Amino acid sequence: MIKNITGNIDFCEHLRGKNATFMLALSNTNTAKIEGITQAGIPGLIHLTPTLDSEFLCTGEVRSLDNIAETPKGVPTPALITRAIHLLHPYNNIGLLNLGLEVTPQLQYFTTYNFDINPSGSIDTGASIDAQTIFQKALEFGQNYETSNEYIILGESVPSGTTTATATALALGYDCKNMFSSSFKNVPNSIRETTINKALENINKEDDIFTILNQVSDNMLIFTAGFILGLNNKIPLVLAGGTQMACSLLIVNKILEEMGGEFETSNLSLTTTKWVANDTNSDIKAILEMLSFPINSYYVDFDFALSTHPALKLYDEGEAKEGVGAGGALFYGVLNGLNKQQITTKVEEFLP
């Protein structure tokens, strides 16, 4: 039920039955306020999505709003999948990374790491990120991070994050124009392309990596790259996401290229959903093959074929696809013995 994208199955298989910390990287970028650019949330309240996703993951309740974040078409957040796995075979720990949220989640007891980072600006006018500082904080966090668990799953909730990821990868010089995913089935290419093109116009040829990231990226992409380098292969890490997580790997790759030196990636991996892996509008495999280091990557062969719920069928039609670490959550669930029927039934229980 878990399939390779790149690398081999051994890394995945050796995590079978092991416990994990589920980390969720949360941030807001004003890019999401460009009308029509994302469907990850409620129109006018898109900025609440990471807040609501983390509340729902941790408690099953959305506290900062009445209803769980739905896209305009009524596609429910992938947090449903992440929470369903947590109910069926819980993550041993949840850790929230506040990487610049407009609204702090209303949670007690749950570990939230605060890094004193502000939401980033919209990339069409320059994101105004202090990438060097975020990277440094992430590097130190990774270096000092300790856990009693056997591996880390790192998911994200960043509305319009695929747009900032595309802009970042292109600005860093990767030839990957049509490789990036979107939460839409029919990607609103004009809005998206206009935004990305405006972002790229802000970049100068002589800009170094961090100057580029300052302008066209988002906090999560930069932080994840720093965290990967800080962790330095000491704990198995599953990047739980699609092309956004792949973009963080492109950043790592770029930094390694510039800085030189060896970097061991045997404990580094990426896991996404079938909806991303089989998406004909993007190509995560091609992105991962641009890396100069080896990477084990996977997708979980899970879909909602066993459900008749119209909101869930939208996933199988290509809406939403990934987010809130859904692919990594499924990976963890399957590696701990859950099957498609159990997961489907549990997700359905959340829906009216």
Place this chain on the structure above:
Amino acid sequence: MIKNITGNIDFCEHLRGKNATFMLALSNTNTAKIEGITQAGIPGLIHLTPTLDSEFLCTGEVRSLDNIAETPKGVPTPALITRAIHLLHPYNNIGLLNLGLEVTPQLQYFTTYNFDINPSGSIDTGASIDAQTIFQKALEFGQNYETSNEYIILGESVPSGTTTATATALALGYDCKNMFSSSFKNVPNSIRETTINKALENINKEDDIFTILNQVSDNMLIFTAGFILGLNNKIPLVLAGGTQMACSLLIVNKILEEMGGEFETSNLSLTTTKWVANDTNSDIKAILEMLSFPINSYYVDFDFALSTHPALKLYDEGEAKEGVGAGGALFYGVLNGLNKQQITTKVEEFLP
């Protein structure tokens, strides 16, 4: 499936997926020898109940008797639930607290803490407890207690413990006459009330807390209060019980009132069964609301609706209700992904 009685769900949710030590506080009080006062055991052999409960919890066998403890009506001990959870998703450790047992459980390898405490007397003639000494032992045990597990579940098995708990709470001045639970559906109020009234007659107005406890309480109630204070919030603690555990909290509350000073309770909680929470003859919520410190408390929405076994249906009719940490065991099971059907089936396997 886990519902709040007081406080909020966050404490409970942050324990999801975490491992736990299950502790069982065991003691005998001669109060149980008053005929008809309890149905927690076999008539004439009621004093064996905590011994048999602990043997069954640990090994699945009742060694100090031929058959598992049943009430006269044939209600099986709640240890069936506690053991069922242990088979489905084991507690990481079991620790037995011998707080004055007439018969020592026949067990090897299991950690039993002995405190050199004798069974207590019957409260109708003065319980003859050295409450100060028991409290001191419990305080030190809590202060020195260390565990590699992430939280502690503390259950109890004390026949006639709801009677001693009621007497204790009333003697300490709490206005809670009809708030306490019983193992009976139709509580034999005359025997119970006569006993409690006799106990209260032994109390003088000028008696201090420990002098009161000496006469009307039981070892478990006093020990648990001392353990809570000794542990001092350093490890998450789930008191697994109904109104008896609530009574220990009333003792803690009284001691804090007298001694003054701050006491942090963010890691302190109580979890019971639905049968206690919904009992119309008692009111655990009202008891907990008498505390001057905040407390997170829960019940698990589990019943035997999925079973047709007549012995189990008696639970749903209001017999037995709680004991041997059944509520806390269900809490642990649900937080580790077990569902009602799995638990029901496993409990049924114990029965003929």
